[in-house]
Structures are given as structure tokens and as C-alpha cells.
Amino acid sequence: MIATLVAGGRAGTIAAVCCQLLTIRYVFPNWVSVHGGITTDLANILLSTAALAGSIWATAAYRSAAALVRSQCERRVQTLSLFIDEMDHRTKNNFQIAAGLLAHQSTGNPDLAHELDKAASRLETIASVYQDLSSRMATPQVIDLGGHICRIASLLRTGAAPDHVEVICRVDPIDVPVQSAIVIGIIVNEWVTNALKHAFDDGGGLIGVKVTATTSTIEVVVQDDGGRDAATDMAGHGGDLMQSLAEVISARIAISHGNGGTCCTLTLDRPHSG
Secondary structure, eight states: HHHHHHHHHHHHHHHHHHHHHHIIIIIISBBOTTTTTTHHHHHHHHHHHHHHHHHHHHHHHHHHHHHHHHHHHHHHHHHHHHHHHHHHHHHHHHHHHHHHHTTOOOOOHHHHHHHHHHHHHHHHHHHHHHHHHHTTTTTTEEEEEEHHHHHHHHHHHHTTTOOOOEEEEEEEEOOOEEHHHHHHHHHHHHHHHHHHHSSOOOEEEEEEEEEOOOOOOOEEEEOOOOOOOGGGSSHHHHHHHHHHHHHHHOOOEEEEEEEEEEEEEEEEEEEOOO
């Protein structure tokens, strides 16, 4: 039976024949009488042979059925993976199209134009999550937070940062649920954007984005060395929105301003590996 399960019916048959030869040699050596007659051991040999044949047939049938089911499951998983990959790609494209429409919406109201730009930037942040999902099909429910935050920082560095301001990202690789990554990405996008717009005068400056983790917590820090208080723009509706987003993932926000610039910190409990 073991030979049949491992290597198939032919291997099981060979093993059974060998077993029966050994049985005839050592267990039922006297199935032919010395007087020329047939003893009752012959019936035992025939019964054991029939039992072996039935066991091999049943085991081979089970092995074939299991292989067929496994093959069907693998094909379905592959098909679903392709569907999910395509859906993620289309979702990302839809977010980017919507962000582009918002970003290019002309309006005579500067405040409204500013809000549209912020909404477009948030949509771009959400869309960037889907770039990671297709490469993480083994664990599609989580993504690398460090890589996601670095991608957001890179987009802001190339698309929004003036020449005299540098954005540096230092992160640890940390797997988090997709929803948490989206929320954290939006908050980081908001903090870095505010620092770019409000923290610096005409001189140069530096914005540092750092993601670190301990066994129990994750800490995301956005800090600038500008002389102006970048947290001023976070009051009101924008600040309330960031606080509401943080509450969705049970995170805590702390913002401080000193001689070294503005420091924004997001702290949340690290999700269990299970």
C-alpha cells in the first residue's frame, strides 16, 4: 500500500508479488504435499493474494482521485490568482485616473484647488498599495509597510518636493494588513505634504520618514528640520480627518514642534503573526 501511494499501482503490484513470493517461501512452504496433493495452504495463499490485489486497486484508485482533485484545485487557484491580479491592476488604474481628473480639474477658487490636489494625492497613495499585492499572492492580505511608505516618499520627492528640500526614508520591513497600510500611507502622505509646503523658507531642508518596529508596536515618524511650524495646517478638518483615520487602526498620533522642527509620530500595536 505504501508503494502504491508513493509510486503508483505498478510499484504496488511489484511489491505485492515480492511479498507473496516471500510468503510462499517462509509462511506457507508446504502448500504442495509430499504425496503430490494440494494442502489447505493454497487457499490461504489465494485469499491473501486476493486481499493484496483489492488493497492495491483501492489505494491506486484513491491516489488517482486525490491527484485529480489536487490538479483541479491548483488550476482554480491559478485562475483566481490571475483574476485577483487583473482586478488589482484595474483598481490601481481606476484610482490613478480619478486622481488625475482631480489634479487637473481647473477652478477659480484657490482653496478648492488645494483641496482637490490633496484628494488626488490621497487617491495616489491608496493606488500605490495595489502595486505590492500582485507580488504577494502567497499572503495577499498583508504588504510590507516599509516598502509602501518608501514608495510614497519617493512619489512625493519626485512630484512635490522643491529642489532645496530632501526627503529621506529609513524603514524596517514590517508586514501589516492592507487596510492598515492604506491608512498609514494616507497619514504619512499628509504629514510629508504639509512639511513640504509649510516647514521651510527659501533655504534648504530635510524631511525624514522613519518606520521602526518592536515586538509589540510599530512607530512611524515624519520629522522636518524647518524653522516654521508645519503642524499649523493640520488643525481643523485635516487634523480631524487624520485623527479619525488613526482611530480606525487603533493608532495614536503625537505632534510636536521645537527648535529642531516639527515631529509627527504615529504609534500602533503590531499585529500578531497569526
